Amino acid sequence: MSKRWPDNRVCALLGIEHPIIQGGMIHNSGADLAAAVSNAGGLGLLGSGGMRPDELRLEVRRARSLTDKPFGVNLPLLYSHAPENLQVALEEGVRILFTSAGSPRKVIGPLKEAGCVSVHVVAHPDLARKCEAAGCDAVVCEGFEAGGHNGREELTTMVLTPQCVGAVRIPVLTAGGIATGAQMAAALALGAEGVQIGSRFAATVEGAGHPDFKRAVVEAGPADTQLVLKPHVPVRLLRNAFRDRIMRMEAAGATAEELAAELGTGRARRGMHDGDLTEGELEIGQVAGLIDDILPVADLMPRLLAEYDEAVSRL
Amino acid sequence: MSKRWPDNRVCALLGIEHPIIQGGMIHNSGADLAAAVSNAGGLGLLGSGGMRPDELRLEVRRARSLTDKPFGVNLPLLYSHAPENLQVALEEGVRILFTSAGSPRKVIGPLKEAGCVSVHVVAHPDLARKCEAAGCDAVVCEGFEAGGHNGREELTTMVLTPQCVGAVRIPVLTAGGIATGAQMAAALALGAEGVQIGSRFAATVEGAGHPDFKRAVVEAGPADTQLVLKPHVPVRLLRNAFRDRIMRMEAAGATAEELAAELGTGRARRGMHDGDLTEGELEIGQVAGLIDDILPVADLMPRLLAEYDEAVSRL
Numbered sequence: 110m111s112k113r114w115p116d117n118r119v120c121a122l123l124g125i126e127h128p129i130i131q132g133g134m135i136h137n138s139g140a141d142l143a144a145a146v147s148n149a150g151g152l153g154l155l156g157s158g159g160m161r162p163d164e165l166r167l168e169v170r171r172a173r174s175l176t177d178k179p180f181g182v183n184l185p186l187l188y189s190h191a192p193e194n195l196q197v198a199l200e201e202g203v204r205i206l207f208t209s210a211g212s213p214r215k216v217i218g219p220l221k222e223a224g225c226v227s228v229h230v231v232a233h234p235d236l237a238r239k240c241e242a243a244g245c246d247a248v249v250c251e252g253f254e255a256g257g258h259n260g261r262e263e264l265t266t267m268v269l270t271p272q273c274v275g276a277v278r279i280p281v282l283t284a285g286g287i288a289t290g291a292q293m294a295a296a297l298a299l300g301a302e303g304v305q306i307g308s309r310f311a312a313t314v315e316g317a318g319h320p321d322f323k324r325a326v327v328e329a330g331p332a333d334t335q336l337v338l339k340p341h342v343p344v345r346l347l348r349n350a351f352r353d354r355i356m357r358m359e360a361a362g363a364t365a366e367e368l369a370a371e372l373g374t375g376r377a378r379r380g381m382h383d384g385d386l387t388e389g390e391l392e393i394g395q396v397a398g399l400i401d402d403i404l405p406v407a408d409l410m411p412r413l414l415a416e417y418d419e420a421v422s423r424l
Numbered sequence: 425m426s427k428r429w430p431d432n433r434v435c436a437l438l439g440i441e442h443p444i445i446q447g448g449m450i451h452n453s454g455a456d457l458a459a460a461v462s463n464a465g466g467l468g469l470l471g472s473g474g475m476r477p478d479e480l481r482l483e484v485r486r487a488r489s490l491t492d493k494p495f496g497v498n499l500p501l502l503y504s505h506a507p508e509n510l511q512v513a514l515e516e517g518v519r520i521l522f523t524s525a526g527s528p529r530k531v532i533g534p535l536k537e538a539g540c541v542s543v544h545v546v547a548h549p550d551l552a553r554k555c556e557a558a559g560c561d562a563v564v565c566e567g568f569e570a571g572g573h574n575g576r577e578e579l580t581t582m583v584l585t586p587q588c589v590g591a592v593r594i595p596v597l598t599a600g601g602i603a604t605g606a607q608m609a610a611a612l613a614l615g616a617e618g619v620q621i622g623s624r625f626a627a628t629v630e631g632a633g634h635p636d637f638k639r640a641v642v643e644a645g646p647a648d649t650q651l652v653l654k655p656h657v658p659v660r661l662l663r664n665a666f667r668d669r670i671m672r673m674e675a676a677g678a679t680a681e682e683l684a685a686e687l688g689t690g691r692a693r694r695g696m697h698d699g700d701l702t703e704g705e706l707e708i709g710q711v712a713g714l715i716d717d718i719l720p721v722a723d724l725m726p727r728l729l730a731e732y733d734e735a736v737s738r739l
Contacts, residue, residue, distance in 0.1 A: 234646050253568065254580045262647035265569045265580040267601035267610060268710045272646050275714075286582030295582060295610035298735045331549050331587050332577035340675065360655065362677020395583045399590075420613045424736045 113417065118280045119303035122226060122246055123205060124179045126150035128303030129293070129413065130249075130282060131310045133183020133207055134257065135159040135392065136381040139317035140168045142310060144175030145406035153180040154207055159378060162193040169201040179205060181226075185258070186211025187342075199223050207305075210258055213243045230284070232260025232269065234276035241277040248273060249305045252285030256308050256394035259336055259343045267299065274300035288396040290416025298424075306413075308394040314405045319384030322391060323403050331398035338372065340365040347391035351376065428732065433595045434618035437541060437561055438520060439494045441465035443618030444608070444728065445564075445597060446625045448498020448522055449572065450474040450707065451696040454632035455483045457625060459490030460721035468495040469522055474693060477508040484516040494520060496541075500573070501526025502657075514538050522620075525573055528558045545599070547575025547584065549591035556592040563588060564620045567600030571623050571709035574651055574658045582614065589615035603711040605731025613739075621728075623709040629720045634699030637706060644712035653687065655680040662706035666691065 114120065119128040131138065131146040133154035143153025155172060157165050165182070172180050182198045184191055187210040195216060198206065206220055209230035220227045221244060229240045230249045237248045250273040252266030253259060264272070266285040273281045283301035287293055288309035296304050311318055312326045325347060333348045337355050340363070346352045358368060372390075380389020404412075429435065434443040446453065446461040448469035458468025470487060472480045480497070487495050497513045499506055502525040510531060513521065521535055524545035535542045536559055544555045545564045552563045565588040567581030568574060579587070581600040588596045598616035602608055603624035611619045626633055627641045640662060648663045652670050655678070661667045673683060687705075695704020719727070 252580065252582065253578075254583050263568075263650065264647060264710060265567065265601055266582045267567070267580065267607060268569050268714065271604065271606060271714060286580055289586065291586060291614055292582060294613040294739060297739055298609040298613050299606055300735075300738075331584075332579060335578065360677065362675065395579060399583065399586060420615075421739045423615075424609060424612055424739065 113414070114297075117302055119247065119282060122280065123152050123181075125152045127410070127414065128282070129410070130154065130207075130303060130305040132284065132305050132307030133157070133181075134307050134311055135185070135377055137311045137316050137318045138183070140171035140175060141315040142313065142317060142406070143180045144172045145313070145315040146310065146410075147176045147178035147180045149406050149410035151410065152205070154183045154205075155180070156183050157194045157198070158183070158185045158188055159382070160194065162190060162197045165194050166197045166201060169198065169203060173202075181205030181207055183207045183209065184216070185209050186215060195219065199225075207249065213240050213245050217243050217245065228282070231273065232264060233262050234269075234272040237273040237276045237281070241279050245279065247280040247282060248277065249282045249284050250301075251305075252283070253336065254345075254395040255285030256334070256345045256397075257392035259345055261339065261343055263336070266296065270296060270299040270301050285394065286396050288394075288399050290413045290418070291420035292396070293413060294417050294420035294424075308396050309400055309409070310406070311393065312400050312403050313409060314403060316403075318381045321384035321386055322381045325386055325391060326393055326397050326400055327403060329393070329397035329400070334393060334395050334397060338368055341368045341372065344390070344392060345394060347393050347397065349380075349389070349391060350387045351380075351390065428729070429612075432617055434562065434597060437595065438467050438496075440467045442725070442729065443597070444725070445469065445522075445618060445620040447599060447620050447622030448472065448496075449622050449626055450500070450692055452622075452626045452631050452633045453498070455486035455490060456630040457628065457632060457721070458495045459487045460628070460630040461625065461725075462491045462493035462495045464721050464725035466725065467520070469498045469520075470495070471498050472509045472513070473498070473500045473503055474697070475509065477505060477512045480509050481512050481516060484513065484518060488517075496520030496522055498522045498524065499531070500524050501530060510534065514540075522564065528555050528560050532558045532560065543597070546588065547579060548577050549584075549587040552588040552591045552596070556594050560594065562595040562597060563592065564597045564599050565616075566620070567598070568651065569660075569710035570600030571649070571660045571712075572707035574660055576654065576658055578651070581611065585611060585614040585616050600709065601711050603709070603714050605728045605733070606735035607711070608728065608732050609735035609739075623711050624715055624724070625721070626708065627715050627718050628724060629718060631718075633696045636699035636701055637696045638718050640701055640706060641708055641712050641715055642718060644708070644715070646713035649708060649710050649712055653683055656683045656687065659705070659707060660709060662708050662712065664695075664704070664706060665702045666695075666705065
């Protein structure tokens, strides 16, 4: 364990060197990224949201061939294939599961039976309490600034983190707005014992997103993301023709049904996997405006640690 | 200067011991609060937004009778009486002005002529750059989680702070989501050289708000505030009948004009000054859910500092 974070419970729980978890982002987090993060001392996660069960099986096997360090799978419970993906992850020997977008009670039974570490993503301290009561080993609290799907409460990382830390005794990781070591130091000052970083890892050489999507992240300005589709399923998206149309519909009072119809299906794949920057759904955090390069993970990780040390030295 | 923050530019600029500025909140920040904060080693600000020029003159004189430490005036430039209030502040010898809700260019001339310290509140790094170019001595960047009037960009403190720190060479203070010393440590880790704290100082014995309003702040739950009136002038409000009606109108696609009509005039006074918790405008930050008591400033300030030390010791 690093001298930076002695007795860190997240490192102990997950068997990792640095309490830095790479978010399991749909269409961005495959075996290359997860293995690179785990090899660099963090925890890599496969984002199973956009994967069919057979794809997930291949990615787990590929990740295992690329690292002998622990890695995990992110399982958004709202997808219809979530139960099958959970089965595949367990069959393939994955023992770290990050679940989100649903109730942890749905899956905690099989996870505990299989001896898994179970971490659930929350956007409200009441849900953190429910996770603890259900038997989760830790929670990730995800602030309003985070990319992709998000809570309705709009609680920011600065406010949500101490709320969750005060609500439970299990470790709290925090996500949303963290792309630099200074932001990681801020998260730990707030009482988090680790961070989950999404957007910054999407913009890496190993990120599985389309190269045009990664470039769009690097080119994003300070205020180029917005949380939209709140009446349907809230999601933070990068500015493009599709998102601006959705915002105009919302301002005109569109219903959840009208918004869902305009969204249709497959837009996330179209945007982040296929690289359609105009009509695809481009899920990324508010912090995109602070991301200026596409790096190999092996270069990014030491930079995060150096920034962390520098920020702490200012206090 | 405290050993906690050696060579702090905000302390040097304002002549204070701790880089903690009390937000100049409309109807909450009178002479009692400002003087108490300044006496405790921070910087108190009179919130001139809700004051007529004659009221402001009396409050400045009263504050001077209560402290021999520096204090300042917050001047929201959107009010029609702002030019007169500025005149009064200068006549009464105030030499620290925090301006907001408008362009600093409007007032920087007279401020600099009078030898004032000029600090402007921003919600986007581009405006921070304009403030620096105009001659401001510092900026306060205020995140989405802050109470009262807010930017349209919805940039949170975690993201906006490093954006602004990276944009200018003058000191950056940060506001929004800061009610504890741990949150202050997070802000400084992000590169801010000081914090502006509003909501936490509203819930003090010396706060000028109605006692029922202060109690409502203490009783607020984790997700009880929301940024509303975005098509008109965005403002973060505590949940009540008025705010919920506005949110229903927004969801139904109400125009800026319809929202302005429903808002009417005098609602902020009605809520925070008169204590109408049902139909008044209750401006408070998202952090209200973390505020559990009404304290004298003389007790609050040492608590903030102890929390700060404890947070830093964790890193």
